[in-house]
Amino acid sequence: MSKPQVAIFDLAGCEGCQLQIVNLEDSLLQLLSLVDVVEWREAISNHGPEIDIALVEGCLEREEDVARLLHIREKSKILVALGSCAISGGVHQMRNALSSLEARQITYGNNGFLKHLDVHEKVQSLDQIVKVDYSIPGCPIHRQELSYVLRCLALGRIPFIPTYPVCVECRIQENLCLWQQGQLCLGPLTRAGCHATCPSHGTPCIGCRGYSSDANPQGLRQSLNRYHKTPEEFEHHLNLFLGSSLEHAHA
Amino acid sequence: MPKSFQIQIPHITRVEGHGNLVVRVTDGHVEKAEWQVVEAPRFFEAFVQGRRWDEIQAVVSRICGICSISHSLVSIQAIENALHVQVSPEVQKLRSLTHASEILQSHILHIGYLVAPDLFKAPSVIPLVENQREVVQKIIELHRIANQWSDLLAGRTTHPITLIPGGFTRTPSLKEFENLQHDLSTATKLTNQIASVILSVAHQIPHFERETEYIALQQPGQYSFESGQIASSDLPELTPVENFESVTNEYVTNQSTAKWARWHRGAYAVGALARYNLNHKFLRPAAAQLAHQLGIKSKCINPYANSLIQLVECVQILGDAQELIDFFLENPHPLNRESITPRAGEGVAAIEAPRGILFHRYQLNDQGICRSANLCIPTNQNHGNLQKDIETLLPQILHDDQESIRQLLEMLVRSYDPCISCSTHFLNIKFIDS
Numbered sequence: 206m207s208k209p210q211v212a213i214f215d216l217a218g219c220e221g222c223q224l225q226i227v228n229l230e231d232s233l234l235q236l237l238s239l240v241d242v243v244e245w246r247e248a249i250s251n252h253g254p255e256i257d258i259a260l261v262e263g264c265l266e267r268e269e270d271v272a273r274l275l276h277i278r279e280k281s282k283i284l285v286a287l288g289s290c291a292i293s294g295g296v297h298q299m300r301n302a303l304s305s306l307e308a309r310q311i312t313y314g315n316n317g318f319l320k321h322l323d324v325h326e327k328v329q330s331l332d333q334i335v336k337v338d339y340s341i342p343g344c345p346i347h348r349q350e351l352s353y354v355l356r357c358l359a360l361g362r363i364p365f366i367p368t369y370p371v372c373v374e375c376r377i378q379e380n381l382c383l384w385q386q387g388q389l390c391l392g393p394l395t396r397a398g399c400h401a402t403c404p405s406h407g408t409p410c411i412g413c414r415g416y417s418s419d420a421n422p423q424g425l426r427q428s429l430n431r432y433h434k435t436p437e438e439f440e441h442h443l444n445l446f447l448g449s450s451l452e453h454a455h456a
Numbered sequence: 457m458p459k460s461f462q463i464q465i466p467h468i469t470r471v472e473g474h475g476n477l478v479v480r481v482t483d484g485h486v487e488k489a490e491w492q493v494v495e496a497p498r499f500f501e502a503f504v505q506g507r508r509w510d511e512i513q514a515v516v517s518r519i520c521g522i523c524s525i526s527h528s529l530v531s532i533q534a535i536e537n538a539l540h541v542q543v544s545p546e547v548q549k550l551r552s553l554t555h556a557s558e559i560l561q562s563h564i565l566h567i568g569y570l571v572a573p574d575l576f577k578a579p580s581v582i583p584l585v586e587n588q589r590e591v592v593q594k595i596i597e598l599h600r601i602a603n604q605w606s607d608l609l610a611g612r613t614t615h616p617i618t619l620i621p622g623g624f625t626r627t628p629s630l631k632e633f634e635n636l637q638h639d640l641s642t643a644t645k646l647t648n649q650i651a652s653v654i655l656s657v658a659h660q661i662p663h664f665e666r667e668t669e670y671i672a673l674q675q676p677g678q679y680s681f682e683s684g685q686i687a688s689s690d691l692p693e694l695t696p697v698e699n700f701e702s703v704t705n706e707y708v709t710n711q712s713t714a715k716w717a718r719w720h721r722g723a724y725a726v727g728a729l730a731r732y733n734l735n736h737k738f739l740r741p742a743a744a745q746l747a748h749q750l751g752i753k754s755k756c757i758n759p760y761a762n763s764l765i766q767l768v769e770c771v772q773i774l775g776d777a778q779e780l781i782d783f784f785l786e787n788p789h790p791l792n793r794e795s796i797t798p799r800a801g802e803g804v805a806a807i808e809a810p811r812g813i814l815f816h817r818y819q820l821n822d823q824g825i826c827r828s829a830n831l832c833i834p835t836n837q838n839h840g841n842l843q844k845d846i847e848t849l850l851p852q853i854l855h856d857d858q859e860s861i862r863q864l865l866e867m868l869v870r871s872y873d874p875c876i877s878c879s880t881h882f883l884n885i886k887f888i889d890s
Contacts, residue, residue: 216496217495217496217498218521219518219519219520219521219524220520220521220522221518221520221521221522221524221614221615222521223521224521224522224613224614225614227565227569227599228599228603228613228614230596230597230599230600230603231593231596231600234585263496266496266497266498267496270496295518296503296515296518297498297499297503299503299515300499300502300503302503302506303502303503307502308499308502308503309497309499311499311501311502311505311828312497312499312500312501312502313497313708313715314708316707316708319708319710321710321713322497322708322713324496324497324499344518344615345521345612345614345615402611402612402617403611403617406611406617406618406625406626407618407625407626408611408617408618408620408625411514441508442511445507445511445514445515
């Protein structure tokens with residue numbers, strides 16, 4: 206059996222998810238015995254045969270990003286959204302609270318009107334444009350999860366991404382609950398798979414992996430009073446990553 | 457000899473994402489030599505507005521996947537300045553130790569995965585796994601140690617977790633410090649072994665010189681990565697960090713979606729080369745010795761040497777780090793976390809990110825909510841200088857064959873340490889005969 210051809214692409218993002226591929230260190234070399242990486246930051250116009258698995262990082266800001274994504278989709282048998290930006294716009298979706306003109310003016314001043322700084326009115330995620338076959342959540346992605354998904358796909362299996370919330374993994378790590386310590390933590394709403402990294406380091410979950418499958422934000426809203434948190438605080442915190450991503454919860 | 461030709465290198469490498477190089481030569485005259493930055497605008501300065509003082513780090517760390525620790529640390533410092541918070545010297549030391557891990561991982565990524573293939577005349581690091589297996593394994597091992605070091609202190613290598621205004625959410629145990637000290641002595645050995653291999657091929661670095669202005673932080677008496685004021689090679693006195701906008705003079709150009717910068721000349725350079733030129737007299741003996749062995753003079757104006765100086769900085773930073781760990785082993789006291797009450801204020805800070813000086817400024821309202829932000833990123837400050845280098849270099853190499861021209865231009869862009877380099881990275885270059 207020939208090895209699947211894997212290609213890695215990036216749209217608007219910090220490239221931190223791709224860095225996790227390099228950060229696999231020598232297990233990356235083992236992974237390369239299962240797949241062939243045929244493209245990693247090469248201009249799309251020039252690549253030859255079809256791609257079996259495309260990993261796409263980043264969100265869409267401009268018309269040219271959309272064109273690029275459509276091209277990638279056309280060439281690829283399986284398209285994987287790599288990280289929060291690809292899945293829901295990540296932190297970039299916060300700019301959707303502003304008009305694109307406001308955002309351009311704040312960042313570039315009067316030069317914000319220049320043609321080459323044109324962007325779409327709203328930041329978009331991949332699945333708003335094309336069919337996404339699999340998603341690897343997180344900001345950044347968890348490198349072991351990436352390795353697992355790639356191995357599954359190379360062997361023709363369907364990867365399992367946890368459906369349950371971060372709280373499950375936080376319990377397993379035997380952490381004290383941050384809500385009990387007066388912190389507003391989004392672990393109850395957020396998809397697990399990160400081994401509760403942030404709460405394990407004493408930092409509340411900010412929801413970077415998106416909603417868990419049965420997330421119940423309304424239920425959590427009703428409990429805020431008990432923990433002396435206001436609805437405003439809660440919505441503000443939610444807005445970092447989960448603000449507009451409920452519709453992506455069951456992707 | 458090519459009289460007329462055109463070179464287009466689309467999406468050449470990572471410089472805040474995507475950059476193109478377009479060259480057109482007609483009858484031996486350079487008609488166009490343009491470095492274009494075509495990365496999608498990302499608007500951090502817009503959407504960080506409205507975020508609370510204790511959330512800003514989590515937002516701005518996402519500017520860059522490679523130097524997220526630098527962005528976190530400089531934002532925290534700026535916010536502490538705005539809120540009049542003074543952290544203890546111990547917290548500052550632990551932050552320095554955290555920052556050092558990022559400089560090592562970023563520099564090794566660049567030298568090992570991106571520059572090394574050029575030096576060994578390979579298209580990417582993949583063939584090197586076969587041809588130069590031993591040194592590639594050392595590079596991977598050193599990169600792993602640097603990442604584990606970041607994991608330990610920052611909670612994660614990319615988008616740190618533990619770094620907050622006031623201190624750390626988690627600090628290492630004594631045992632963890634001991635293990636780290638052991639790892640760093642291994643890292644020092646690996647760095648020396650890698651350096652001796654690089655020494656054997658350092659003559660492959662192209663000879664090209666151009667006078668320019670260099671800008672870096674300067675703290676008299678030390679090779680600074682965090683503290684001090686702004687130094688320029690064109691100016692005898694230091695400029696306070698608070699006045700950074702008078703240094704960067706950012707402007708928008710049609711060939712870029714990133715802002716560019718200039719001060720005393722049309723452009724200036726930041727990064728390892730700038731730090732070396734301004735602060736080399738404060739290098740540790742081992743680092744200074746390596747610079748000497750690599751043939752780097754006390755004033756170096758060859759942009760290609762930037763990668764070699766990064767290697768010198770790896771030696772420097774490992775020495776600094778081992779001293780810092782000794783301090784924590786000798787002073788095993790828990791670190792305080794300053795309690796913070798929000799207030800209105802403005803704060804500025806600067807740090808030496810792996811790729812050069814990085815500035816953040818925030819205005820907070822009385823609830824500690826960000827009202828405005830100005831972030832000036834090293835790569836943006838280098839764009840103009842890279843453009844000038846290309847303009848100067850190209851006429852000097854017109855007699856070379858197209859393959860050599862392409863190679864030299866690519867290596868020039870890489871020497872500025874574009875954002876990410878990856879093991880299978882290669883570029884798509886088109887030559888069009890006119």
